[in-house]
Amino acid sequence: xxxxxxxxxxxxxxxxxxxxxxxxxxxxxxxxxxxxxxxxxxxxxxxxxxxxxxxxxxxxxxxxxxxxxxxxxxxxxxxxxxxxxxxxxxxxxxxxxxxxxxxxxxxxxxxxxxxxx
Amino acid sequence: xxxxxxxxxxxxxxxxxxxxxxxxxxxxxxxxxxxxxxxxxxxxxxxxxxxxxxxxxxxxxxxxxxxxxxxxxxxxxxxxxxxxxxxxxxxxxxxxxxxxxxxxxxxxxxxxxxxxxxxxxxxxxxxxxxxxxxxxxxxxxxxxxxxxxxxxxxxxxxxxxxxxxxxxxxxxxxxxxxxxxxxxxxxxxxxxxxxxxxxxxxxxxxxxxxxxxxxxxxxxxxxxxxxxxxx
Amino acid sequence: xxxxxxxxxxxxxxxxxxxxxxxxxxxxxxxxxxxxxxxxxxxxxxxxxxxxxxxxxxxxxxxxxxxxxxxxxxxxxxxxxxxxxxxxxxxxxxxxxxxxxxxxxxxxxxxxxxxxxxxxxxxxxxx
Numbered sequence: 001x002x003x004x005x006x007x008x009x010x011x012x013x014x015x016x017x018x019x020x021x022x023x024x025x026x027x028x029x030x031x032x033x034x035x036x037x038x039x040x041x042x043x044x045x046x047x048x049x050x051x052x053x054x055x056x057x058x059x060x061x062x063x064x065x066x067x068x069x070x071x072x073x074x075x076x077x078x079x080x081x082x083x084x085x086x087x088x089x090x091x092x093x094x095x096x097x098x099x100x101x102x103x104x105x106x107x108x109x110x111x112x113x114x115x116x117x
Numbered sequence: 118x119x120x121x122x123x124x125x126x127x128x129x130x131x132x133x134x135x136x137x138x139x140x141x142x143x144x145x146x147x148x149x150x151x152x153x154x155x156x157x158x159x160x161x162x163x164x165x166x167x168x169x170x171x172x173x174x175x176x177x178x179x180x181x182x183x184x185x186x187x188x189x190x191x192x193x194x195x196x197x198x199x200x201x202x203x204x205x206x207x208x209x210x211x212x213x214x215x216x217x218x219x220x221x222x223x224x225x226x227x228x229x230x231x232x233x234x235x236x237x238x239x240x241x242x243x244x245x246x247x248x249x250x251x252x253x254x255x256x257x258x259x260x261x262x263x264x265x266x267x268x269x270x271x272x273x274x275x276x277x278x279x280x281x282x283x284x285x286x287x288x289x290x291x292x293x294x295x296x297x298x299x300x301x302x303x304x305x306x307x308x309x310x311x312x313x314x315x316x317x318x319x320x321x322x323x324x325x326x327x328x329x330x331x332x333x334x335x336x337x338x339x340x341x342x343x344x345x346x347x348x
Numbered sequence: 349x350x351x352x353x354x355x356x357x358x359x360x361x362x363x364x365x366x367x368x369x370x371x372x373x374x375x376x377x378x379x380x381x382x383x384x385x386x387x388x389x390x391x392x393x394x395x396x397x398x399x400x401x402x403x404x405x406x407x408x409x410x411x412x413x414x415x416x417x418x419x420x421x422x423x424x425x426x427x428x429x430x431x432x433x434x435x436x437x438x439x440x441x442x443x444x445x446x447x448x449x450x451x452x453x454x455x456x457x458x459x460x461x462x463x464x465x466x467x468x469x470x471x472x473x474x475x
Contacts (some may be wrong), residue, residue: 005308005310006313007314007344010314018439024432038402065384068381069381072381074311075271093389101392101395104395104396123359132357180359180364184366206360210357320368323452324370324449331447331449334447337447
């Protein structure tokens with residue numbers, strides 16, 4: 001756990017927060033600018049910069065969430081076995097979410113332009 | 118005036134209890150400590166620490182109506198009745214309002230609360246400019262009363278490993294002292310997921326400091342100093 | 349003297365402690381963070397569904413507007429707003445803005461109120 005100890009974890013948490021905030025603002029801006037509808041959304045998610053932004057956003061989110069959740073566990077859970085189990089569970093959950101997002105975008109990007117299953 | 122005071126006698130009580138008191142404050146009684154002294158005349162078993170009676174020794178820190186403070190500078194008129202007195206939260210209770218401060222002082226010792234400078238000392242003082250001396254304001258005045266650490270949730274959950282606001286404020290007092298030459302070592306010691314980084318800026322410490330200091334701000338400055346030091 | 353040593357008691361009844369507004373904002377930040385963890389899997393699934401095709405997209409939007417989902421959406425929106433706003437407050441304090449007690453209390457109140465408003469507005473916008 002030395003890698004995520006002390007100052008480095010704190011910095012990574014702050015930086016990942018800024019990345020998530022940036023992507024979130026872009027996303028909210030996109031929504032509010034009313035470019036709704038499936039086609040515009042699909043085009044954005046399958047475009048190079050759109051897909052990269054979404055993946056980077058979720059990756060930063062996963063890292064940020066892990067550090068934050070780890071802090072909660074370190075505060076309240078002192079039994080070492082339970083601690084490792086919870087952290088492993090959290091790590092798996094976050095990795096799972098990120099993987100799902102990446103696979104989704106990859107599938108959407110390579111699917112037929114006429115949409116469909 | 119009505120009081121509800123936390124009582125615990127390790128020899129007689131299985132667990133702590135609250136005891137009700139009612140007494141007429143004396144004509145010259147101004148502060149909570151005056152009332153406590155009067156209550157002790159009624160009930161000699163009531164135990165609490167006290168010394169200077171003017172807010173500089175830090176002995177009589179306790180939880181007063183839900184917030185930590187010093188009994189000797191807490192005006193009686195400011196208190197809602199019944200005045201509920203409990204020991205500092207999170208600290209092991211020795212008896213009544215007296216808590217075990219050993220862990221608290223151990224953290225203080227751990228941050229090396231003394232000037233570290235192995236250079237040849239000058240003929241007279243190690244000089245400081247007024248600006249350099251200014252940096253110690255808001256740090257040297259700490260009386261180690263533990264109101265802050267006793268109000269910090271992060272310190273409640275990890276008192277053995279988290280240094281706590283008081284210790285960290287004192288650590289910063291030496292980090293920012295221009296005469297100290299151990300800055301990097303001090304910062305390296307604090308760079309730990311527990312020692313410094315249990316703090317998440319709840320700011321309970323600053324809310325209750327009887328000397329109006331800001332441990333939360335000192336901790337922010339330590340984090341910035343760490344970033345600068347590692348750059 | 350007792351023969352056996354009992355561990356010393358500690359006063360930690362949180363309901364007997366009077367927490368300042370900053371502490372409320374801080375526990376809100378932590379609580380909202382934990383809640384958002386539970387929002388992540390449904391979010392990933394919603395993302396997948398939204399890219400499945402026009403029909404799936406429309407279906408997703410319709411479901412987001414359904415009344416039974418409204419309270420959950422409100423909680424999720426509150427969690428996001430609370431966590432982001434409190435986070436910005438923390439980032440500002442990191443660089444030395446708003447660290448004084450009076451400013452910190454004011455910003456804590458602002459964050460708590462703004463988060464509730466943002467959650468209400470999100471629900472209103474969706475409906």
